[in-house]
Amino acid sequence: MSNNRVIIFDTSLRDGEQAPGAAMTVPEKIQVAHQLARLGVDVIEAGFPISSPGQYEAVRRIAREVDGPTICALARAKKDDIEAAGKALEGGANTRIHTFIATSDIHLESKFADARYGETLAQKRETVVEMALEAVRHARTFTDDVEFSAEDAGRTDTDYLVRIVKAVIEAGATTINIPDTTGYCVPDEYALLIRQVIEGAGSPEGVVFSTHCHDDLGLAAANSLAGLQAGARQVECTINGIGERAGNASLEEVVMALNVRSDHFGLETGIQPKLLFPTSKMVSTFTGFQVQPNKAIIGKNAFAHEAGIHQDGVLKNRETYEIMRAEDVGQEAESIRLGRHSGRHGLFSRLERLGIRIEPGDRAGVYAQFVGLADRKKEINDSDLINLFHHEPASMDSPHYSLEKFHVTVGSGQEPQATVTVKNLQDDVIIEKTATGDGPIDALYSAIDHAINEGHDLVNYSIRSVSEGSDSFGEVSVLIGIGGPLFAGKASSTDVIEASAHAYMNALNSLAAYRLDKESIEFVGSGIMQAFDSPKES
Ligand code: MN
Numbered sequence: 284m285s286n287n288r289v290i291i292f293d294t295s296l297r298d299g300e301q302a303p304g305a306a307m308t309v310p311e312k313i314q315v316a317h318q319l320a321r322l323g324v325d326v327i328e329a330g331f332p333i334s335s336p337g338q339y340e341a342v343r344r345i346a347r348e349v350d351g352p353t354i355c356a357l358a359r360a361k362k363d364d365i366e367a368a369g370k371a372l373e374g375g376a377n378t379r380i381h382t383f384i385a386t387s388d389i390h391l392e393s394k395f396a397d398a399r400y401g402e403t404l405a406q407k408r409e410t411v412v413e414m415a416l417e418a419v420r421h422a423r424t425f426t427d428d429v430e431f432s433a434e435d436a437g438r439t440d441t442d443y444l445v446r447i448v449k450a451v452i453e454a455g456a457t458t459i460n461i462p463d464t465t466g467y468c469v470p471d472e473y474a475l476l477i478r479q480v481i482e483g484a485g486s487p488e489g490v491v492f493s494t495h496c497h498d499d500l501g502l503a504a505a506n507s508l509a510g511l512q513a514g515a516r517q518v519e520c521t522i523n524g525i526g527e528r529a530g531n532a533s534l535e536e537v538v539m540a541l542n543v544r545s546d547h548f549g550l551e552t553g554i555q556p557k558l559l560f561p562t563s564k565m566v567s568t569f570t571g572f573q574v575q576p577n578k579a580i581i582g583k584n585a586f587a588h589e590a591g592i593h594q595d596g597v598l599k600n601r602e603t604y605e606i607m608r609a610e611d612v613g614q615e616a617e618s619i620r621l622g623r624h625s626g627r628h629g630l631f632s633r634l635e636r637l638g639i640r641i642e643p644g645d646r647a648g649v650y651a652q653f654v655g656l657a658d659r660k661k662e663i664n665d666s667d668l669i670n671l672f673h674h675e676p677a678s679m680d681s682p683h684y685s686l687e688k689f690h691v692t693v694g695s696g697q698e699p700q701a702t703v704t705v706k707n708l709q710d711d712v713i714i715e716k717t718a719t720g721d722g723p724i725d726a727l728y729s730a731i732d733h734a735i736n737e738g739h740d741l742v743n744y745s746i747r748s749v750s751e752g753s754d755s756f757g758e759v760s761v762l763i764g765i766g767g768p769l770f771a772g773k774a775s776s777t778d779v780i781e782a783s784a785h786a787y788m789n790a791l792n793s794l795a796a797y798r799l800d801k802e803s804i805e806f807v808g809s810g811i812m813q814a815f816d817s818p819k820e821s
Contacts, residue, residue, distance in 0.1 A: 289541065289552050290491060290517040291534065293319050294328040295566055296341065297357055298531050299521035304743060305570040306762065306771040312341040313348060315569065318562050318638035319522075320351040323553040324534075326379060328519075331357040333367035336797065342368070346375030353428060355379040360418035369425030380422040381460075383432035384415050386439040386447060412447050419454040430458035432495065437463035441476065445483030452484060458491045458517060459484070463506060466499025466529060470509035477513040486514075493517035496532045498524060503532035508540055511550060522566040523574055523581065535559045535580040535612065543607050560613035561637045561665070568669040571747060571760050571773075580612055621668075623657035637665055639672050659754060659777050666750045670758065670775050683709060683795035684735060686788050691723045691780055701726035703784075705734035724783050731787060739763045739794060746779060759786040763794060770794045 296312050299305065307315065312329070319327050329345040330338040346354040354375050358364035360382050372378035385394050391407045401407040415431065422429040431451040433444055448459050461480055463473060473496070481492050494510035494517070496503040507518045524533030538554045545551070563581040567574050576583045586609035609615050613636075621629055627646075630653055634641060641649050649672065656671055657663060688704040702717040716733035720726030728741065743762040748755045757779035761772045772790025776782040 286516075287550050288516070289511060289550050290325045290493075291323070291538065291552050291554055292326040292328065292355070292493065292517050292519045293324040293521065293534060294495075294519050294531060295319070295521040295523075295525060295534075296345075297328040297330050298519075298527060299523075299525035299566075300330075300570070301527050302525050302530065302570070302572070304745065304760070304762070305525055305572055306760075306769070307569045308771065308773065309337060309341045309344065311569040313344055314638070315522075315562075315566060316345045316349045316354075317640065318558070318565055320349050321555070321638055322558045322562050323555045324352055325553060326353045326355050326517075328355040328357060328381065330371075332371040333358065333364045339367060339371050342371040343373075346372045346378055350376070353377040353379050355381050355430065358382045358418070358422070360384040360414045362417075362421060365418060365421045365425070369422070372426065377428070378426045379428040379430055379458075380426055381430040381432065382415075382418040382422050383434050383460075383462075384411055384418070385434040386411060386444060387435035387437075388440065389438065390435050408443055412450055415447055415451050416454045419451045419456045423455040427455075427457070429456050430460055430493070431456040432460040432462055434462060435464045436461040436480075437465060437468045437473065437476070441479050441483075444476075445480055448480055448484050452487055452490055457489065458493055460493040460495050460517070460519065461510070461515070462495035462519075463497060464495075466497035466503065468496070468506055469500070469502060470505045473506040474509035474513035477510045477515050481514045491515075491517050493519060494532070495519040497527065498529040498531065498533075501529075503530070504536040504540065507532040507537050508548070511541075511548065523563050523570075523572065523578075525566065525570060525572055533579075535563065539580050539607065539612065556611055557613040558638075564665050565638060565669055568666055568749065571745065571758065573747070581614070585609075586614060621653075621657075621663045622661060623654065625657075625663075633665070634668060634672065637669060639668065641672070660750075661752070661754070664750050667756060670749050670756055682788075682792045683707070683799070684788060684791060686731070686784055687713065689727065689730075689780075689784050691727055693723045699723045699726040701730040703727065703730040703734055705731060707735075723780055727780065727784055728787055731784070731791070735791060737791075737795075737798075739765050739791075742769060744783075746783070749775060757782050759783045761786045761790045763787075763790045765794065770797065 296315060300307060316327055329342040332339040332342045342356045356368035356372050358368040358380055368380045388404060395407050400410045419429055419431055433439060433447060436444055461477055492515045494507045494515045496506040518537050520532040520534040520537055522534055524530040538552050541548050541550050541552060542556060560581055563574060574581055579585060627650055685706045685708055687706050691701045693699045698719045699722055700719045704713060704715045706713045714734040716730045718726055718729035718733055720729050742764045746757055746759045749758045750756055754777055756775045756777060758775040759782040763770050770790045770793040772786040774782045774785035774789060
């Protein structure tokens, strides 16, 4: 690879998905991974296998099913984590294990407070170097492509950072990531850190240095670019900048800065910019995280010229106020809406552009679904299409419960009441229950709880409109928990009460599948609890 080629490492499915409420189902993650491959990313971080059965399954399937990019799995510097990552990646063509350990004093003092890691800070530092070496060596038994991250490198003592980096390179790490985990650095400072680490390590041949920046001060993209100028050749980033807290560096911003200002940076990537917007759409639909209208590159207004003087200028010569064109980043086609008179060609070419893969045998069925939707909605936009064809509910292979019927009554001066008929498919029993509640959804969920009668907490319920107009799709996301693992359910419909009912049933079915799946519980059992009681970001 030439020295001006930047490796784009997408972590939308790992760091991105760690954003509260951004959970995606396994089928959704596989679709996103296929789209990232089309987009041209070099590495896909597909998940953190030991943290949950869903993460393990997502990595396992993406490693086997997605061609092109290197598929990466995250692991703490622990034997069980690395084994889970190695096992999940088995059978993949190009795989990477990404192992990490905290190196800043503040992390060492708190995460490694226990005396078994050493009494003094100096001793703890030694222990952490040993743990890192062991982890890298162990990871190398699964793959030759091993990445090491010094968590909170942005606040780590530079001499110590250089020491651990040199050691892990000797042990076989081929990519060294210097994360600004807390989003604390500013560009010149981060560039200096990267330069010091590369020089301190002796600019080793064949080793790639990487940025991983968070946007807590709105500097993630700027810091990533500064890191590249200082010699890093991999950028860790996410679609739409999703991620922990304020998010990660956004892929589209970093890529388009390199692209539009190639005169300044002299660096290139393998990204197809025209696929940035469709990919952004897909990720925002699946995570439920709307993109702000004024977001650079992919925001709805990023290319809208409102002021008359600007409009006039753009009409005369678009370069007066535009440094890139909407169509360069794939923004133009959204404005062409499909309706009931759109033919098969219009539908299938749009789906293809959106990265939605329809097998020839399924085309007739898909077209029928589209026509059905067109009967309910005047205009169908990209979000509707993604929603219609992608939303396979999680673990629906063998659902445990099915909602046979529901009836909800609401009205002024009357307490909302719901009646449901739920079938337990395992023992073929049908139960009907009625409940009241503070509102229609509360009543509905109480009635379902009575019918199912298994303990769990409703952790989160959210509803949003996927497209525009009062006939738009409402998408409901629910998260339920049993004091540890969380189970997500999502459903959409033009009827929000129906969507609420199905989202809840999907989450309950995931929970029921988890309770039944003894094998996966045993495999990740200890890992889940470890992962949930310590911070899992890197
Ligand atoms: Mn991170």
